[in-house]
Amino acid sequence: MEYPGNLFVVAAPSGAGKSSLVKALMELDSGVHPSVSHTTRAPRGQEKHGREYFFASQQEFDAMVLADAFVEWANVHGQRYGTSKKMIEERMAQGSDVVLEIDYQGAIQIKQMYANAVLIFILPPSWEELRSRLERRGEDAPDIIELRMQNAAVELAQAKEFDFVIINEVFERALFDLKAIVHAQRLKYPAQRRARADTFEALHLA
Ligand SMILES: Nc1ncnc2c1ncn2[C@@H]1O[C@H](COP(=O)(O)OP(=O)(O)OP(=O)(O)O)[C@@H](O)[C@H]1O
Ligand SMILES: Nc1nc2c(ncn2[C@@H]2O[C@H](COP(=O)(O)O)[C@@H](O)[C@H]2O)c(=O)[nH]1
16 A cells, blocks of 8 residues: 555664664654654663653563564564554554664565665664764663674675665764655655645646
């Protein structure tokens, strides 16, 4: 089914900067809305239930899997994470663009379900910088950082499966690339060209 809203999937190894980029994009563009995932991991820092994630017990997560409530879910860094089908389909049906910050396994499942979804992979500029961003963020214990660095090797090998790759070295440059992808996608399908409908009419392309 084709919805009036677009679906963007942003994946990256932990620490590459996807949350920072998506947050900055949403501050600039009120047409892009996040999907809040469910996870079995515990909240960290200032995270709030319903804002960063819906924090679920193993039993609650199992029940959602059984009820077919997730459009995708995966095991990531030893925890389970999933995207609610109802949340994203309602938003896209209303004409909102939805952005998912999920791992590569989820991204591949999403592309199988929604052929028009745009898959974007964020690369760090180097392994050293990836580790140092995880350390500087100061939210994960050393053993968790080690696990995330090991998983990053597997994740980076999946970048070639994505529609676009952005290198997040200079933050503003990476944000510019992300904005350009979003704007270009909005012009692609007739139902999504509202912002420049006048141009398409003038060119007899409406
Ligand atoms: N271009 C950049 N240059 C320097 N630091 C950056 C850049 N982009 C993001 N950061 C910093 O790197 C850290 C990791 O970024 P962020 O939390 O956005 O990563 P993430 O990919 O969303 O990680 P996770 O998957 O674990 O949530 C943060 O402290 C962020 O401020
Ligand atoms: N497949 C999915 N992956 C998800 C989802 N929500 C988040 N994630 C990914 O998990 C890791 C770790 O996140 P963190 O918040 O614990 O640092 C990261 O790669 C996320 O993108 C989801 O719904 N599905």
